[in-house]
Amino acid sequence: MQKKIIALAVAGLVSGAAFAQSNVTIYGVMDIGVYGWSGNNESATGVVSSGLSTSRLGFKGEEALGNGLKAVFNLETGIDPDNKGNWSSDRQANVGLTGGFGTVLVGIQGSLSDNWHGGVSEPMGNISSRNLMPAVVGRFSNEKADGVAYYSPIFSGLQLGALYGTKNDNDTDTTSRSAYVQLGAKYANGPFAAALTYARLNEANYEDPSHDWTVGATYDFKVVKLFAAYELSQNVGTARDDDNAVYTLGARVPVGKAGTIAASYSQADNDVKDTDTAAWQIGYEHALSKRTTAYASYMRLENDDAGGAKPHSRFSGSGFTTPTTDESYNGVMVGIRHLF
Secondary structure, eight states, X not given: OHHHHXXXXXXXXXXXXXXHTEEEEEEEEEEEEEEEEEETTEEEEEEEEOSSSOOEEXXXXXXXXXXXXXXXXXXXXXXXXXXTTEEEEEEEEEEEEEETTEEEEEEEEEOHHHHHSHHHHOTTGGGSHHHHSOSOSOSSTTSEEEEEEEEOOOBTXXXXXXXXXXXXXXXXXXXGEEEEEEXXXXXXXXXXXXXXXXXXXXXXXXXXXXXXXXXXXXXXXSXXXXXXXXXXXXXESTTSOEEEEEEEEEEEEEETTTEEEEEEEEEEEOSSTTOOEEEEEEEEEEEXXXXXXXXXXXXXXXXXXXXOOOOOHHHHTTOOOOOSSOOEEEEEEEEEEEEO
């Protein structure tokens, strides 16, 4: 009996030592808001997830392998709390190695622009003006990819990255995709940050590939933080000869110790004549604690003479029909986000 107790104690010590070599973190976001939109002689109200940030639950960790080498993993699922709490698997599911050479990841992961451009082109997270427009630019650069990525070490604030994806989980055209390549650079030092990415997409249904360039920058003057971004998508559309561009300007202004006013404006210029779209929003965020933020935002979407865009269904549900003529939409959203 005594030998069994000693054996169990030794086994416990050994397993405890093995567990201590690994570091696993459970994290998540719950963000739910109430929206109301009107336009095109229609209106829509409802509850929506992911106003400031996408609701999610994730596990990430690392294990020291020796000589500065570590194994890392990230398993993350999106959560749709306003739709019976449904979970989705279109976020992170990857494993890799990190060390002095940088980081290599294999599996489903954010593209370089998905990982880097949010911080330099979205003054108010998901409900920033650019995201209010539905699919007016590159449909692959800011999505998730299933493939291999490399991130270099950071040299004086500069980091380089490369990604090869075999498909895009959020793209309705995944069955025709043959290759997806992205290259990029990110710089962050003091009050200034910027990111530049290039993506190339080959599809079996088209002879010429699509190209997508994104560049964004932000500078924090303390009294105001300014944002600017530009995205150019080439060889898009069914004719495969259209170039679409989106410009974004924005700002964040601190108000007192806990408040922030955020505003942004985006203009989409399409090759097709008179189908341009503009969106802008102004909102307020209030930090109730380090992890909990309440927010409210006014949003507006405007179409050109023949523009046919409606507010992105992510923030307006599916209550609108596609307009056939010049239409404008006004919307509000109020919500709360909690990080854990």
